[in-house]
Amino acid sequence: KISGFKEVQEEEKSQMVDNVFSSVASNYDLMNDVMSGGLHRLWKDRLVSKLNPFPGMRHLDVAGGTGDVAFRILESLNSVSRRAVQDVLQDNLQEETQIYVCDINTNMLNVGKKRAQERGLEDLRSLRWVEGDAEALCFEDASMDGYTIAFGIRNVTHIEKVLAEAYRVLKPGGRFLCLELSHVEAPGFKQLYDYYSFSVIPALGELVAGDRESYQYLVESIRRFPPQDMFASMIADAGFQKVEYENLVGGVVAIHSGLKF
Numbered sequence: 304k305i306s307g308f309k310e311v312q313e314e315e316k317s318q319m320v321d322n323v324f325s326s327v328a329s330n331y332d333l334m335n336d337v338m339s340g341g342l343h344r345l346w347k348d349r350l351v352s353k354l355n356p357f358p359g360m361r362h363l364d365v366a367g368g369t370g371d372v373a374f375r376i377l378e379s380l381n382s383v384s385r386r387a388v389q390d391v392l393q394d395n396l397q398e399e400t401q402i403y404v405c406d407i408n409t410n411m412l413n414v415g416k417k418r419a420q421e422r423g424l425e426d427l428r429s430l431r432w433v434e435g436d437a438e439a440l441c442f443e444d445a446s447m448d449g450y451t452i453a454f455g456i457r458n459v460t461h462i463e464k465v466l467a468e469a470y471r472v473l474k475p476g477g478r479f480l481c482l483e484l485s486h487v488e489a490p491g492f493k494q495l496y497d498y499y500s501f502s503v504i505p506a507l508g509e510l511v512a513g514d515r516e517s518y519q520y521l522v523e524s525i526r527r528f529p530p531q532d533m534f535a536s537m538i539a540d541a542g543f544q545k546v547e548y549e550n551l552v553g554g555v556v557a558i559h560s561g562l563k564f
């Protein structure tokens with residue numbers, strides 16, 4: 304009975320997350336800029352610089368709906384190939400590089416596809432949009448050189464399953480990187496940040512997107528997410544080595560990384 308109850312709760316959670324993202328999809332970019340003061344762009348730049356993308360790589364960006372991380376990876380590869388003298392590298396970029404954007408929510412993927420169109424990337428063979436669940440990925444074992452998940456893991460039902468799947472699909476030598484809103488500890492700053500998250504963000508959600516509830520949920524999910532050290536242990540438990548993290552803005556966000564050997 305208890306496990307039946309748990310299953311219902313879990314089903315409700317994933318349904319609710321789906322509703323939240325269907326609801327925020329159309330305002331998602333604007334709200335990201337408003338809530339983070341544009342900082343999310345720098346945080347994503349940092350994530351991609353840590354990934355160090357290379358031409359010919361197969362990369363999976365999970366919970367990547369809007370394409371923000373994938374576009375940055377492509378930009379970074381483009382500058383690599385511009386620096387290289389041989390034209391052949393440019394061909395490799397088209398032929399062999401594969402950047403998969405996987406998201407469970409069709410509306411978020413549609414926002415990403417629309418943005419790809421606006422950037423003239425709709426025919427780029429290197430960019431693939433895949434509807435799928437981070438907890439049960441539709442990719443083969445040891446098929447990816449890199450895995451990123453930005454602002455996605457705190458909304459999943461089972462973090463452990465997501466980490467196990469990340470480990471499974473990465474090739475030996477592959478890198479796992481996770482950018483997530485995290486925990487601020489410095490006294491003073493913590494109180495300020497709590498006030499901002501619990502009072503200002505839902506009010507902004509109401510004002511800008513007419514949707515207080517979804518933004519309230521998103522803020523509450525930050526508090527429930529494990530603190531930096533605990534999350535690092537979970538990544539190590541999934542099998543990753545050289546697990547480390549970097550706090551940005553005093554822990555407002557953290558980038559965790561791990562290697563599969």
Ligand code: SAM
Nearest residue numbers: 324366367368406407408411436437453454455
């Ligand atoms: N990565 C993008 C960014 O940083 O702008 C989007 C982040 S958005 C806050 C979270 C995304 O996670 C949503 O697009 C949502 O649909 C997706 N998501 C939630 N649960 C998921 C799951 N189990 N599998 C794949 N994607 C999921």
